[in-house]
Amino acid sequence: MSAHDGHAITTPGADFRERTASAVADPVLQQALHNLDRRFRTASEAAAAHPGRKERAAAIRRETLRDLDGWLDRLEAALTARGVHVYRAATPAEARRTIVDLARARGARTVVKSKSMATEEIDLGNALVDAGLTSIETDLGEYIVQLAGERPSHMITPAIHKTLAQIRDVLAAEANRELPVDREALTEWAHQRLRGEFLRADIGVTGVNFAAADTGTLVLVTNEGNGRFCTTWPRTHIALMPVEKVIPRLADTGVLLPLLTTHATGQSLSNYVTMLSGPRREGEADGPDELHVVFLDNRRRTLLGTKYEEMLACIRCGACLNVCPVYRNVSGHAYDAVYSGPMGKVLTPLLSGGAEGTDLPYGSSLCHACSDACPVRIPLGDMILSLRADVPAPQSAPRRRRRVFWTVWSRAWATPSGYRATTAIGRISRGKVPGLRAWTATRDLPRPARRSFRDRWAEEHR
Secondary structure (H helix, E strand, O other), X not given: OOOOOXXXXXXXXXXXXXXXXXXXXXXXXXXXXXXXXXXXXXXXXXXXXXXXXXXHHHHHHHHHHHOHHHHHHHHHHHHHHOOOEEEEEXXXXXXXXXXXXXXXXXXXXXXXXXXXXXXXXXXXXXXXXXXXXXXXXXXXXXXXXXXXXXXXXXXXXXXXXXXXXXXXHHHHHHHOOOOOOOHHHHHHHHHHHHHHHHHHOOEEEEOOOEEEOOOOEEEEEEOOOHHHHHHHOOOEEEEEEEHHHEEOOHHHHHHHHHHHHHHHHOOOOOOEEEEXXXXXXXXXXXXXXXXXXXXXXXXXXXXXXXXXXXXXXXXOOOHHHHHOOOHHHHOXXXXXXXXXXXXXXXXXXXXXXXXXXXXXXXXXXXXXXXXXXXXXXXXXXXXXXXXXXXXXXXXXHHHHHHHHHHHHHHHHOOOHHHHHHHHHHHHHHOOOOOOOHXXXXXXXXXXXXXXXXXXXXXXXXX
């Protein structure tokens, strides 16, 4: 097996507009995206069943953000008191270096990883391979896209962009023999293959869904049990935790966990909820000898006190992806980023400091379905609109023409004479705006009346 995590672009195109066109024209991808239909309904059903839960969850997340540094200090103290080693990484490079150094110091050869968007964010798989280690994704969907040399296309179901036949082809190539196009048979083959990897692993790497500051408890949510293998069989467990995953109290999971699972997959509770409170103690049969937790910042704390602060309240449920009309038609690879969908349109430009994804906020219908679906009340639609003004998009000839047009238009409408002149031009052109063909190709401008209200009023009162 090629152990090198790939980030191949499966949806070709130079920018988001071209990649979306490629995705919509791909009949196999469109067939695979029908798997989103069931998840499309889960967020609204959960909200209807528990109308007050969103407000409670939103309050917990805002309480965390009001004193994020304080809660992180309390969490670090609680973890340290339980024998956990804590590290703080300001950048992805620092986080990668910390984890690789830990692996090298222990003479590790094989690392098994549970599904984690944070490890994707820092490109940990490639860093481990470059350091001479074997890195194995153990979530079935992540394992499939790793073998295919691709990036996950959905944070909950990483291989949702593939049909069952495509998945069979990927696994058969790794098995070096024919496999049936059958879910049970393919799952069983992967189960047997990954079981051997768990037994050989020296280090297990996971993410963190929540970390309770009062007890120093790490909470992991999985549906396949691979997270528990990663945290119990290897002698060393390393958890990578984005700083916003801290929560004030362990009791807060009683509100947050049901919202996470219902909005992610429609389940009342995921199959496995693992709560870790330190390494294996004397007399305990399983668990790692060492537990290391890396706090990842990566520009997150720079958002505190800004209008984008609430983005840090995200619990990574994927509900905004499931309801987004854009994502549902183009899938995650069209975004060419770790985070896709509405939350990716906000996070990617912010976490990269405007170096990546500046065209993503423009790929939105601004329907605000994402804001309505969000279980912690993040105003995603408003943030996407704000980013259009705050983060300059890559300039192209059509975009430059539109910017010039709207600049001239806004200045003209700032004066009565300019307003009357432009509306007269609009009536003459009957709504056909020169130079904006790319903008009006997918938008219908209302046809103005042949005579203005001002002219009709003047005639009536002449």
